[in-house]
Amino acid sequence: MTAASEIIRIAAKGDGVTADGRHVPLSAPGDRLSAEGGLIHGPHHTDPPCKHFPLCGGCQLQHLDQESLAAYVRDRVVGALAGQGVAAEQILPAHISPERSRRRAALRAVRFGKKLHLGFSSENSHRVVDMEMCEILHPALFALTEPLRALVHDLVEDRRAAQVKMTLTDQGIDLLLENVGADGLSVAERLTGFAQFHGLARLSVDEGFGPQTRWEPEPVTVSFGGVPVPFPPFAFLQATVDGEAALVEAVRQAVGASGIIADLFSGLGTFALSLGEGRAVYAAEAARDAVLALKSAGNRVQRKLVADHRDLFRRPLVPAELDRFEAVILDPPRAGAREQVLQLAQSRVPVIAYVSCNPGSFARDAKLLVEAGYRLETVQPVGQFRWSTHVELVGVFRPVPLP
Incomplete structure (x- = not known):
């Protein structure tokens, strides 16, 4: 096995690169290519902590150890x-x-008949990986994903996609639903009941005309240097x-x-x-x-x-x-x-x-x-x-x- 078969660095888009310039997906520095073209893991290759890797587009580098990631x-x-x-x-x-420290996320929700997929899209794809676990989201955000499936199931048209955007604020989770159908008294009551039961800071709906707040018991803020600032729905x-x-x-x-x-x-x-x-x-x-x-x-x-x-x-x-x-x-x-x-x-x-x-x-x-x-x-x-x-x-x- 020659030195040219060893992965020496990770390229900008996440592929490993050998000394002679070959790009190898899902490889880590120190990995080697076998004579048959397989990958022999080296000391910097680690087991990905998430079952959805590498299909989920939220992460590209879970196979790297901390040293190689840095x-x-x-x-x-x-x-x-x-x-x-x-x-x-x-x-x-x-x-x-x-890990588990991301305080904001934009997820996609796609319904296929009775089944609703909620999660991140695969990289360079419209496929939504149905999230059963997540090692990057703050636990408070991930805990809301399962209740959200039941909430948005009937609000998303079959084989159409909606956006579910969540942010942790001073008052708790700010939730914004986009491209959902939310007309009618019964839906309004469901949304309000969901927000109240889960202690949301705010729940807003955007049906194509900008966010409309449906629940906000007190003004939502984020703080910088101890100063609370009014927070527009899913602002940067x-x-x-x-x-x-x-x-x-x-x-x-x-x-x-x-x-x-x-x-x-x-x-x-x-x-x-x-x-x-x-x-x-x-x-x-x-x-x-x-x-x-x-x-x-x-x-x-x-x-x-x-x-x-x-x-x-x-x-x-x-x-x-x-x-x-x-x-x-x-x-x-x-x-x-x-x-x-x-x-x-x-x-x-x-x-x-x-x-x-x-x-x-x-x-x-x-x-x-x-x-x-x-x-x-x-x-x-x-x-x-x-x-x-x-x-x-x-x-x-x-x-x-x-x-």
Whole structure:
């Protein structure tokens, strides 16, 4: 058996790769290909904890041990940066969220006659894997899946799919049902009875015209830095409390004792509120409901916070605006923040903390900053979507010192 048959790394989409470039699904570093083409497991190959792996699209990497999983998350960042010719001064060890910690999930429900399948879709497929167990969902969310089968069975048309979206909030589970038929008094009573019996924080239904709340005994909130923020149904939220804490801490270390800071693509205020106590914060966000929620929360606790409804793709902050800040945080969507980064590249901002959910778009934006005279000081990789190929990170940029 030659060295060329050994799996030496995991590629971006989760396949193992041999020294001679062959891609091998469901392999781990140290595995070897036999002469007959089979796979001989090595020391980093572990038994997947979930019976649905690998059919369920929620996880792609359950066959990796903790060491290899952390290396994969870190290597995703290293590889993306290398592809753009960008070198970080330090790439920190990856932070991996624990199992059964996911606090939000979007499941699909499909009915076939009397049988309803509820779970994640298989990867690159419309097939729904009927969930009998889950090693990534928070136990409180998974516990609701069986009662949900009975609730939505008659609300989903035969051979049609509905969405079941759940989020853990300060008050409990926020449940949003999409593409279901929920007309009539009897259905309304069933929904209310279900929400009351299971102690839901809120139950909303979207029949194609936006979420309509059917049950909300008290206003639903999520808290950042101890500040409760009104939570729109299934609004964006970091996937795990653990992952959110790791991202916030990396940004906290970056901005240090900076005075006035800007939080761009601020969402509901994950960073603006977690890091904003005792200093002035400007927060910009395109989603109107998120801006109103953040503004309301900041006013209630009398923070020095300005929440601005602003589309940073169409109207990014320009250098004259950016130069007022001692630190800038940006947390854009997966596409990155090219328009805003081009303006940051012309600014004199002392420190930029870039939170990304896509190493590829981050690396492209990082190249623009580095070419403009910034150095990539540190990168903190974070794998809060445990066992998936989804990787997040915080990159810290500072101006290159003048000679």
